Amino acid sequence: MDDFLVIDDVRKSFGSLRAVDGVSLSIRQGEAFSLLGPSGCGKTTLLRMLAGFEAPDSGRILIGGNDVTALLPEQRPVNTVFQNYALFPHLSVWENVAFGLRMSRRPREEIRSGVNRMLELTRLSEHSRKRPAQLSGGQRQRVAIARALVNRPQVLLLDEPLAALDLKLRQHMLVELNEIHKQVGTTFIYVTHDQGEAMSLSDRIAVMNAGRVVQVDAPEVLYETPKSSFVATFIGDANFFTGMPVELQHEGYVRVRVEGLGSPLVLGGDFVSSHEPVRIMVRPEKISLTLKRPESGDRVNAFRGVVEDSAYFGTHARYHIRAGEHVVIAQLQRSRFSGGGINPELGAEVWMSFHPDEGRVVRLEDAA
Amino acid sequence: MNGARRRSKEWVITLPSLAWLGVFFVIPAALVVMTAFRPADLHGGVMSGWTWENIETLRDPAWLPIVWRTLWLSSVTTFACVVLALPMVFQMARSGPRMRQFLLLLVVIPFLSNFLIRIFAWKSLLHPEGMLTKLLVHLHLAPENALLLNNSGAVLLVMIYTQLPFAILPLYAASEKFDFQLLDAARDLGAGPWRSFTKVFAPGVRRGILSAVVMVFVCSLGQYVIPQFVGGASDEMLGNKIQQRVFADRNLPHASALAAVLMAVVLLPMLVVTAWQRFGRREDAA
Numbered sequence: 001m002d003d004f005l006v007i008d009d010v011r012k013s014f015g016s017l018r019a020v021d022g023v024s025l026s027i028r029q030g031e032a033f034s035l036l037g038p039s040g041c042g043k044t045t046l047l048r049m050l051a052g053f054e055a056p057d058s059g060r061i062l063i064g065g066n067d068v069t070a071l072l073p074e075q076r077p078v079n080t081v082f083q084n085y086a087l088f089p090h091l092s093v094w095e096n097v098a099f100g101l102r103m104s105r106r107p108r109e110e111i112r113s114g115v116n117r118m119l120e121l122t123r124l125s126e127h128s129r130k131r132p133a134q135l136s137g138g139q140r141q142r143v144a145i146a147r148a149l150v151n152r153p154q155v156l157l158l159d160e161p162l163a164a165l166d167l168k169l170r171q172h173m174l175v176e177l178n179e180i181h182k183q184v185g186t187t188f189i190y191v192t193h194d195q196g197e198a199m200s201l202s203d204r205i206a207v208m209n210a211g212r213v214v215q216v217d218a219p220e221v222l223y224e225t226p227k228s229s230f231v232a233t234f235i236g237d238a239n240f241f242t243g244m245p246v247e248l249q250h251e252g253y254v255r256v257r258v259e260g261l262g263s264p265l266v267l268g269g270d271f272v273s274s275h276e277p278v279r280i281m282v283r284p285e286k287i288s289l290t291l292k293r294p295e296s297g298d299r300v301n302a303f304r305g306v307v308e309d310s311a312y313f314g315t316h317a318r319y320h321i322r323a324g325e326h327v328v329i330a331q332l333q334r335s336r337f338s339g340g341g342i343n344p345e346l347g348a349e350v351w352m353s354f355h356p357d358e359g360r361v362v363r364l365e366d367a368a
Numbered sequence: 369m370n371g372a373r374r375r376s377k378e379w380v381i382t383l384p385s386l387a388w389l390g391v392f393f394v395i396p397a398a399l400v401v402m403t404a405f406r407p408a409d410l411h412g413g414v415m416s417g418w419t420w421e422n423i424e425t426l427r428d429p430a431w432l433p434i435v436w437r438t439l440w441l442s443s444v445t446t447f448a449c450v451v452l453a454l455p456m457v458f459q460m461a462r463s464g465p466r467m468r469q470f471l472l473l474l475v476v477i478p479f480l481s482n483f484l485i486r487i488f489a490w491k492s493l494l495h496p497e498g499m500l501t502k503l504l505v506h507l508h509l510a511p512e513n514a515l516l517l518n519n520s521g522a523v524l525l526v527m528i529y530t531q532l533p534f535a536i537l538p539l540y541a542a543s544e545k546f547d548f549q550l551l552d553a554a555r556d557l558g559a560g561p562w563r564s565f566t567k568v569f570a571p572g573v574r575r576g577i578l579s580a581v582v583m584v585f586v587c588s589l590g591q592y593v594i595p596q597f598v599g600g601a602s603d604e605m606l607g608n609k610i611q612q613r614v615f616a617d618r619n620l621p622h623a624s625a626l627a628a629v630l631m632a633v634v635l636l637p638m639l640v641v642t643a644w645q646r647f648g649r650r651e652d653a654a
Contacts, residue, residue, distance in 0.1 A: 053552055073555040086553035090571040099567075100557035151557065 003062075004029035005050075005155055005187060010059030012045055019045040020056070021211030027189070027204075029064075032181050034190040034198035037208035038234070046208075047157055047191045052076045063154055074103070079148035081158040085140050087132035093143050094119070094128040100151040118150040121183065138169045145180060155187045162197055174200050195235045199223070207231050228363040232281045239282045239328050240362075245273075253356055256280055260324025264301035266359030278361045284318065284331035286358035289344055294353045302353040307344045319344060321352060328352055397631065403624035412618030422625035438605040439633075441520070442588035445527040449535035449584045450577060452528070456536055457576075458569060461543040472540070475533050483530070487597050490526045491517065494598060518600040526594050531587060535580040542576025543569075575645070582641055586634050606630050 005027040012020040020042040027033045035043040048054040050061060052073035060069045068076050079100070087096050097118055101111040119125045122142040132140055141161065148156055161177065162170045178201065181188050192198050198205050199219040206216045207230075215222060215231050226232035229240060243258035245268075254268035256278060266280050288294070294302050305323035321328045330352060344350050404422050407415045460471045478486060493500040494516040504510035516522060550572060554564035570577070592607030606626060613623035 051552075051556055053555070072560075073552070074558045074560055078556075080553070080556045082549060082553055084547075084549065086547065086549045088550060088553070088568060088571075090574070099554070099559075103554075103558035103563065147557065 003027075004031075004064055005189075006060075006062040007046070007050075008060040008062065010046070010049060010056045010061065012042075012049060012054060012056050018211045020049070022059075023208075023211075023213050024059075025206055025213065025216065027187060030185050030187055031204065032178075032188045032190070032202045034192060034202035034205045035208060036192055036195060036198040036205050036234070039193055041208040042211040043191045043193075043208050044159065047080075047159055047189070050155070050189065051078055051080045051157055077154040079151050079153040079156055081141070081144045081148050081156065081161055083160045084164060085132075085144040087140060087143055087147070089132055092129050092131060093124060093135070096132065096143055097147045097150050099147060104151070114150050118146040121149075121180065122146040137165050138173060141165065141173060142176075145177075149180075149184055149186065153186060155189060158188060158190045160192055160194075161190065162194070163192075170197075177201060199235070205235075207234060209234075225360065226281065226362060229279055229281065232362055237284050237329060237331070239284060239287070240279050241282075241326065242277055242279050242364075244277055254278075254361065256361070258326075260326055261303045262301075264303075264354075264359060265356040266301075266361060267357060268361050277364070279364045280359050281362045282354050282359045284329040285316070287328065287330040287352050287354050289319065289321075289330055289332060290351045290353065291344075291348075293351050300353050300355060301359065302351055305350060305352055307346055307348045307350060310344070310346065317343075321350065323352070400624045400631070401628045403621050404628045406621045406624075408619045408621040412620070414620050422621045425622065426625060426629060434604060434606060434609060437520075437603070438589060438607075441523060441527065441605065442585050442591075444524060445531055445588045446535075446581055446585040448524075448528045449531050450539075450580050452532060453535035453539050453580060454570065454573075454577075455565075457539040457543045457573075458565065460540055461546060462548065475536050475540075478533065484593065486530070487526060487594060490522075490529070491597055494522055494525075517598060518603075520599065520603045522598040523595050523603050526598050527588055527591060530594070531584045534583045534587060538579035538583060539573060539576040542573040542579075546572045578641060578645065582638060586638070589630060589634055 003026040005025075007023055007025040007027075010020055010023050011018070023042070023046060035046060037043050045054060049056050052068075052071060052075070056069065060067055062068065063077060068078075088099065091099065094115060097115045098111050101114055106114070116125070119128055122145060124139065124142055124146060127135060127139060132143065135143065141164075145156075145158075145161075158177075162173055165173060174197070177188075188201075190198065190201055192201075199222075202219060204216060204218055205222055207214045207222065209230050215227050217225075222231060222235050226235065226238075229238070232238040232240075241256075241258045241261060241264075243256040243261075243263075245254050246257045246263060247255040248268070249255065249265070252268050253265055255263050255265050257263045258280070264280070266282075294300055303323055305321035305326075305328060307319055308322045308327065309320035311318045316331050316333050319330045319332070321330060403414055405418050405420070407417055407419045407421065409415050456471075460468055463471065492498050495501065496513070496515065496517070498517075501510065501514055501516050504516075505512060505514060510516070546569065550568050551564050554568045555561075559567060590607050591605055592611050595603045595605050595608055596611075607630075610623050610626045610630070613619050613626060617623075
């Protein structure tokens with residue numbers, strides 16, 4: 001069942017704007033899948049086409065082998081949790097959840113048991129007679145989820161489901177959404193611009209930019225091996241250095257000469273040809289800071305710099321370190337700074353180092 | 369203390385409008401009710417002293433059909449206006465800002481020409497020799513010697529025409545505040561266009577519907593110009609009778625009695641509606 005929901009070369013333009021520019025995706029049944037990208041990347045348009053609110057200019061959408069491209073929203077086996085929940089203000093929680101079943105004219109008894117079961121799953125039973133205006137943000141969102149899931153959709157679409165919640169509630173709902181997904185086993189498709197949200201909610205993420213899918217992978221693969229600088233910056237922070245490849249080694253390692261940083265050894269990927277400049281990427285938390293030059297030979301990349309700026313975030317601290325023309329961002333947990341028990345001070349000279357596996361060459365063209 | 373002071377300031381601000389309402393509405397209305405209990409003299413004057421006579425004469429069963437007709441015509445007008453206005457404001461609220469301004473202008477434009485002139489225009493349109501009649505006959509949509517004028521159909525048509533903007537404006541105000549994403553949600557949950565409209569949009573603008581109903585119904589109840597110009601002899605409404613009592617019979621007390629009854633007919637439903645709205649609001653806030 002690798003291709004339960006198939007998006008086949010879907011395109012959609014608004015005037016001269018190509019909102020969705022040839023997207024193809026295969027999503028497994030029961031998968032939690034995220035469409036991630038900055039605003040205007042086409043993810044919301046794609047979601048609206050999955051729900052049936054927009055018709056693609058070309059391409060097909062298949063669910064469980066059936067072509068649903070031409071179906072109206074009310075005819076699709078798909079339900080949506082809207083960004084601002086779009087609960088019906090004139091109906092009680094119970095009636096909101098019952099709306100879909102009533103529209104499909106199910107028998108009264110089935111509606112009652114279905115709604116009650118759903119309210120139990122989302123722990124809303126005691127609020128069933130309240131109006132949406134009387135609920136907290138988290139409760140409203142659970143109503144929106146219950147209202148969609150009660151119809152037993154084959155695919156549940158969630159549009160920025162956590163954006164309207166404050167930080168504490170968001171962390172709580174992350175756990176809750178994962179829990180609900182596990183219990184119902186429906187295919188969940190999230191649309192979000194928040195990489196943290198996408199990473200913790202999904203089995204796989206499609207990163208979108210300018211109407212196209214740039215990379216589809218599991219969260220850890222996206223983070224550890226981004227294929228382009230766009231993905232690298234969109235998911236997490238990254239340092240970029242541009243240089244010329246000078247020596248191709250075995251097992252995909254390549255030595256790149258970077259002005260001011262010597263010639264670090266990094267993983268090459270498929271993007272290296274010997275006479276074109278390449279861009280290498282290192283995550284800030286992969287860079288260690290020491291007062292003395294690290295010892296372990298030539299398979300560690302090490303270079304000197306001066307601490308220019310630092311900021312403390314509680315869970316970690318960030319340092320801006322100048323090395324020639326470069327400003328390198330390093331992120332440390334304080335306890336891991338091994339410079340003899342002291343923190344690097346502003347103006348201190350430190351050694352930065354990273355393992356060759358932590359640096360990699362990324363595609364140059366679509367820099368963010 | 370602070371709140372009390374602020375409240376007293378708010379009172380000061382409302383004083384001018386309160387004074388206006390008092391001088392030009394409450395006192396005249398009270399005078400009308402008072403006059404309803406005065407005896408009339410034969411020369412059109414109002415005598416001192418009190419009497420029930422004017423009210424007593426309203427118990428004559430001959431009044432029933434007129435009261436009934438007034439209520440009936442006003443109800444049909446109200447219903448038709450709201451039913452016509454709802455899809456209009458739905459489209460207006462969904463169009464872009466420019467189109468919206470344009471449509472709103474179209475709604476308001478009739479007000480630029482005088483009310484009486486517009487009714488005379490209808491009179492000539494509906495006249496047996498009028499354009500509309502001729503056109504309908506020509507298209508075989510009406511029989512050869514169709515009489516479109518001087519019947520209750522004409523009264524209804526012109527009443528709906530004149531009252532429609534008064535239904536559109538409050539409904540438009542309500543639908544501008546309506547969250548149209550709710551319609552997406554309704555479609556998403558399996559409601560077709562018709563049920564999205566009736567189950568979600570109409571309840572969503574219910575306060576606007578209420579205002580529109582009150583506006584149109586109250587304005588219709590007092591109508592007398594339209595039945596006089598485009599209606600027949602048997603299309604008179606309460607307003608016509610009041611007018612006759614004042615200008616033809618010169619019997620102010622009797623006219624006042626009629627006016628007082630009409631006022632009661634108008635005020636009672638409004639009180640009910642206000643009470644219901646208050647109740648509804650409390651329910652929403654609870």
